Amino acid sequence: MCTGKCAKCIGASLYPLAFCCIVANLFLLFPNFEVDYVQDTTKLTPEVLYLGGIFGGGIMILFPAIHIHATGSRGCCANRCGMFLSIAFAAVGALGAGYCLIVSSLGLVNGPMCQTGMGNWSQPFFTELEELELTEESYLFHPDMWDSVCKKPKDVIVFNVVLFALLIGFSGIELVLCLLQMINGLFGCLCGTCGKSRAGPV
Numbered sequence: 001m002c003t004g005k006c007a008k009c010i011g012a013s014l015y016p017l018a019f020c021c022i023v024a025n026l027f028l029l030f031p032n033f034e035v036d037y038v039q040d041t042t043k044l045t046p047e048v049l050y051l052g053g054i055f056g057g058g059i060m061i062l063f064p065a066i067h068i069h070a071t072g073s074r075g076c077c078a079n080r081c082g083m084f085l086s087i088a089f090a091a092v093g094a095l096g097a098g099y100c101l102i103v104s105s106l107g108l109v110n111g112p113m114c115q116t117g118m119g120n121w122s123q124p125f126f127t128e129l130e131e132l133e134l135t136e137e138s139y140l141f142h143p144d145m146w147d148s149v150c151k152k153p154k155d156v157i158v159f160n161v162v163l164f165a166l167l168i169g170f171s172g173i174e175l176v177l178c179l180l181q182m183i184n185g186l187f188g189c190l191c192g193t194c195g196k197s198r199a200g201p202v
Contacts, residue, residue: 003188004071007086010181011069014093014174018061021100021170024163025053031112031153031160043121045160047107052100057171060096061178064089068181071188083188090181097174104167111139112160114150124149 028048029038037043067089071082111125125139139146139157146157153159 003083003184003191006184007068007071007083007181007188010177010184011065011067011071013177014061014065014068017170017174017177018058018065021053021057021061021167021174022059024166024170025051025058028053028107028160028163031156034153037153043113043115045107045110045113045123047103047110047164050103052103052107052171053167055099056096056103057100057167057174058096060099061093061174064093064096064178064181068093071185080189083185086188087182087185090178090185094175094178094182097171097178100167100171101175104164104171108140108161108164108168109138112150112156114156115152116149117151 025048027033029044031037031044041049064086067082068086071086111123113121113123115121116124139149140161143157150156
């Protein structure tokens, strides 16, 4: 596959991923699809408010995707300039995807903000940064205790786990695609977009 077609393919693939990241992050603002909690952000999981899916996996991916997709067309000098710029845009996209990946991972490991059996709001599964790791002691491996720990919002742990896991998957794919475009863009600078000439036989 030539560098131009590869750029078009990568750009087109980034669009739905960015959209999915934005939607997933928006859902996280409404635990269990309830609108009450977004009015009091102290009751929302902190990692949700970092908006990793909206800004990192969404907006910071959409703009590079537009340029990368357009770069696939054969232009002046075989579009070497466009391919060079696509490296910078892909780097921005990689940063955005990386941000989303990190924030979503923290949100998954730390668990949601919820009302515990004592009546107070907290992150009962929160882990200090230096102790962050997935072990068998993590709440993720003990779903039987979720309902007994978090009373409100109902099923908030399942809600957060599913959506943060989706964000991790989406942003991980975005990161790989952006890194691939950086490599593809480098080859495009050297070789052009290798589009076929439409000129007929002489």
